[in-house]
Each structure stands twice: as structure tokens, then as C-alpha cells.
Amino acid sequence: MVKLHIGIDDTDSRKAMCTTYVAAIIFEDLLKMGLTPIMRPQLIRLNPNCPYKTRGNAAVALRFSADSGKLKKVKEVVLNRVRELAELECDGTEPGVAFYVGEEMPERLRSFSMSVVRRMVSVGDAFAVASDVGAELYALKGSKGVVGALAAVGMDRIPKKTYELIAYRAKQNWGTFRRVDDNSVIKMDSMTNPWTFDNFDYETNESRITPHTPCPVLLGIRSLDSDMAFYAFSILRILEPVERVLLFETNQATDLHIQKVKIAEIEGETSVSVEGSVADLPRVMPGGHVFFTLKDETGTIQCAAFEPTKSFRNVVRALRPGDRVIVYGGVKSKPGLSLTINLEKIRVIELAKSFHALTPFCSICGKKMKSLGRNKGYRCPKCGNRLSESSKVFVEEQRTLTPGVYTVPPSARRHLSKPLLFEDLGTS
Ligand SMILES: [Zn+2]
Structure with missing residues (x-):
């Protein structure tokens, strides 16, 4: 018997299919062939800043103990299923499959996986690593899917893993409205949160467990605990047939993508955490986006809370120069513009004293x-008395912000980002 690790990526398009569904079907195929799973199926989220990702930039891994005599047949079954189910006619879809057979996962492959979660990795790098460790890569159309497929294979140990229970729809309902009672989602949330999370967005009054794409997924319940995921599922009132249910182990909500860096080390298309101080007053831009400059001993960088982050912008707007913070977010590079951190979370460590200058009253x-202009002093409109600029009065501002961790609402959160509640559970 040997250990067979299978990675699959990029079988979906923006419109249809879902790599987890392809994996669910293959999982069943291989059980029927008599293979024994050595781990739960895994849903692996890759670099969320990748510019050509489909929806959530997810790959899957399946791991079995198999009779070495069956390997050739097993690989054939897997590749045929991917060919059959992948959205091959879609331009951007370039499915990749990776196989690795071995008792121990090579460290080289594990570190490759971390790179793919955290930065941009080329197809060439994937082929080089695969050839080093003896993994097989199959590019079924184009080749970019092999990167995620190999990365999924190498992610056999997920630090602080979470789970997602995914229920799939009967084929005749694909593309139609998902019939899951919203009130039952709220009930499920109140009974199982914080062990399940991202169930309902109370700010927009929307269920978060059902996607909006015409793909085979009916719903997904994200959970810290495998039993709790099934319990939560049992509470839901589902008004359409469920074709199958599969529980995935995932790196979602783990902050695995985030690298702690100094400002001078920041690169585009990565996710970072940076400790520093606020360098200027936050500015509200057209469209409601809020920007400020962060500095540390190595430089400065723009931080942005965009309009979709909703109430999170109030936190950013309440920052003042000198506040000590740790910011978390994806870094975007745009040609000709300086790098910007798109904020996903902020930890306010210490508030600076902030002062307003007040116009003085006549002595x-x-x-x-009345001010006579910048640095020109004051004149009394009633008696003509004059006072110098130094008579300006400063009052300390009452800060509305308190130290703590603030995150964007679920609707704006990345799959890989750790929700706020986990901070309270002490898992940070
Ligand atoms: Zn006066």
C-alpha cells in the first residue's frame, strides 16, 4: 500500500462548476474503487491577491491509501473526471491536476504551498518543484492550474485548520434560486456561532452560506469544529433536494496568507501585517473610500478602507496621527502608483493624544x-483688539476609538482572513 496525494485546481469558471464539486465526485469514485481516505478532503485557498483567480481561488486535495498496482487506473479515473466536469470551453479555465506518491510529504513541497498562498508563483516554478520531489503534473488545457494543484498536494498540514461543510444541489436546480429559509440560517447562527461563522451578515441582512453563482453548491457552513458543522446543517430548513454533502478541512479563516513585514519589504500582490504609527489625518475620498498613511522605521505606505468595507471605515476615520496600530490586508500594485494596503483588519494598540486648535476669545x-490668516494672528471683530498666533488655544480631543481589533464586515472579508470572533476565542 502507498499514500497517494491528489491536487486539483481551476476547473471552474466565473459562471459555473466548482472545484469542490469535482473533488466530491472523484472522492466517491475512488471510494467505490476500494481506496481508503487517510485524511478528510481539503479545500485550500490560495493567494487572494492573484489577479487571474476565479472566484475564491480555491484548490482541493484528496489523500488516500492505495494498492500500488491500482495507481495507474486511479490516475486515469481522476483525469477523466476532471476532463468531463471542468469548464474546458471557458477561456480562463485551465485545469491542473497533481499526483504525489510517498510516505512523507517533502518539506520542499510544503514550503512551495506556503509560497502559493502568500505570493505569485509561476507555472515554471511549479514544474521545477514537481520534478525535484517526483510529483506528476497534468495541465489539461493551458497550464496555470498546475500551480494550485501542486500547492494543494503540499498543504497536508494546515496550521489552525477550520472546516467547511458543503451541500450540493440536484443538477436540475443548478442556476436557479437557492431555496434555504433565511430565518433558519439566523436560528442556526444564534445556536452555533462562534463555532460556526460567516453565516449571516446582519449589516446587509443577507445569508452568507448560499453563493450567488449558478454553480452546483447549495450552501457552505464554515466551522471551527467538524461535529458542529453537521449540527448546524441539521438546524437549517432546506426547501430543495440536496444531492450530496461533504465536509472539507480548510485553511479558510486562518490568516495563513498574511506575512508580517516592515514597510520597506512590502511587495505587490501579497498579503501583509505591518506594525506602525498613523502618519496623517485620515482622508475621505470621492466614493466614500478612506485613506491614511502608515509609517514605520523603514518607510511609509498608503492604507485604504474602500467603500464595500462599510462600517469598518468609521474605525479608520477615527484614527489620528501618532496612533500605534497593526494593519492587515492585501497589497495592490497599480502601474505608476505607489503600493496601497487594502485594509481587512486593524489592531489599534495605543491611542495618541490628539488636540484641536481653537480660536481664542478677546482678552x-x-x-x-477672527483669524487674520495662517500664522498672522487674530483680530476682535467688536473692539479691534489683536492677539498673536501663540494665543491659540489647544483642547484635547475626546477619542471615540478604543484599543482593540476591528475587521471588515463578512461581505467584504477574504476567505483566508480570520474573523473577529476568533480573537475573542483566543485563537489569535
Ligand atoms: Zn474685543
């Missing part, structure tokens, strides 16, 4: 003075 008649 003779008590009337509020």
Missing part, C-alpha cells in the same frame, strides 16, 4: 476673535 471684550 478685552470676550468676543470670539
Whole structure:
């Protein structure tokens, strides 16, 4: 008997299919062939900043103990299923499959997987690593899917893993409205949260467990615990047939994509955490986006809370120069523009004292003075008395912000990002 690791990526398009569904079907195919799973199926989220990702940039891994005499047949079954189910006619879809047979996962392959979660990795790099460790890669159309497929194979140990229970729809319902009672989602959320998470967005009043694409997924329940995922599923009122249910182990909500860096080390299309201080007053831009500059001992960088982050922008707007913070987010590079961190989370460590300058009152008649222009002093509109600029009065601002961790609402959160509640559970 040998250990067979299978990675699959990029079988879906923006419109249809889902790599987890392809994996669910293959999982069943291989059980029927008498293979024994050595781990749960895994759903692996890759670099969320990858510019050509489909929806969630997810790959899957399946791991079995198999009779070495059956390997050739097994690989054939897997490749045929991917060919059959993948959206091959879709331009951007370039499915990749990776196989690795071995008792121990090579460290080289594990570190390759971490690179793919955290930065941009080329197809050439994937082929080089595969040839080094003896993994087989199949590019079924184009070749970019092999990167995620090989990365999924190498992710056999997920630090602080979470789970997602995925229920799939009967084929005749693909593309139609998903019939899951919203009230039962709210009930499920109240009974199982925080062990399940991202169930309902109370800010937009929307269920978060059902996707909006015409793919085979009916719903997904994200959970910290495998039993709790099934319990939560049992609470739901589902008004259409469920074709199958599969529980995946995942790296979602683990912050695995985030690298702690200094500002001078930041590169585009990565996700980072940076500790520094706020360098200027936050600015509200057209469209409601909020920007500020962060500095540390190595440089400065723009941080942005865009409009879809909704109420999170109030936190960013309440920052003041000198506040100590740790920011978390994806880094975007745009030609000709400096790098910007798209904020996903912020930890406010310490608040600076912030002062407003107030116009002084007249020392003779008590009337509020008028400014004569920047640094030119003041004049009393009633008695003509003059006061110098140094008579300006400063008052300390009452800060509305308190130290703590703030995150974007679920609707704006990346799959890989750890929700706020986990901080309270002490899993940070
Ligand atoms: Zn006066």
C-alpha cells in the first residue's frame, strides 16, 4: 500500500462548476474503487491577491491509501473526471491536476504551498518543484492550474485548520434560486456561532452560506469544529433536494496568507501585517473610500478602507496621527502608483493624544476673535483688539476609538482572513 496525494485546481469558471464539486465526485469514485481516505478532503485557498483567480481561488486535495498496482487506473479515473466536469470551453479555465506518491510529504513541497498562498508563483516554478520531489503534473488545457494543484498536494498540514461543510444541489436546480429559509440560517447562527461563522451578515441582512453563482453548491457552513458543522446543517430548513454533502478541512479563516513585514519589504500582490504609527489625518475620498498613511522605521505606505468595507471605515476615520496600530490586508500594485494596503483588519494598540486648535476669545471684550490668516494672528471683530498666533488655544480631543481589533464586515472579508470572533476565542 502507498499514500497517494491528489491536487486539483481551476476547473471552474466565473459562471459555473466548482472545484469542490469535482473533488466530491472523484472522492466517491475512488471510494467505490476500494481506496481508503487517510485524511478528510481539503479545500485550500490560495493567494487572494492573484489577479487571474476565479472566484475564491480555491484548490482541493484528496489523500488516500492505495494498492500500488491500482495507481495507474486511479490516475486515469481522476483525469477523466476532471476532463468531463471542468469548464474546458471557458477561456480562463485551465485545469491542473497533481499526483504525489510517498510516505512523507517533502518539506520542499510544503514550503512551495506556503509560497502559493502568500505570493505569485509561476507555472515554471511549479514544474521545477514537481520534478525535484517526483510529483506528476497534468495541465489539461493551458497550464496555470498546475500551480494550485501542486500547492494543494503540499498543504497536508494546515496550521489552525477550520472546516467547511458543503451541500450540493440536484443538477436540475443548478442556476436557479437557492431555496434555504433565511430565518433558519439566523436560528442556526444564534445556536452555533462562534463555532460556526460567516453565516449571516446582519449589516446587509443577507445569508452568507448560499453563493450567488449558478454553480452546483447549495450552501457552505464554515466551522471551527467538524461535529458542529453537521449540527448546524441539521438546524437549517432546506426547501430543495440536496444531492450530496461533504465536509472539507480548510485553511479558510486562518490568516495563513498574511506575512508580517516592515514597510520597506512590502511587495505587490501579497498579503501583509505591518506594525506602525498613523502618519496623517485620515482622508475621505470621492466614493466614500478612506485613506491614511502608515509609517514605520523603514518607510511609509498608503492604507485604504474602500467603500464595500462599510462600517469598518468609521474605525479608520477615527484614527489620528501618532496612533500605534497593526494593519492587515492585501497589497495592490497599480502601474505608476505607489503600493496601497487594502485594509481587512486593524489592531489599534495605543491611542495618541490628539488636540484641536481653537480660536481664542478677546482678552478685552470676550468676543470670539477672527483669524487674520495662517500664522498672522487674530483680530476682535467688536473692539479691534489683536492677539498673536501663540494665543491659540489647544483642547484635547475626546477619542471615540478604543484599543482593540476591528475587521471588515463578512461581505467584504477574504476567505483566508480570520474573523473577529476568533480573537475573542483566543485563537489569535
Ligand atoms: Zn474685543
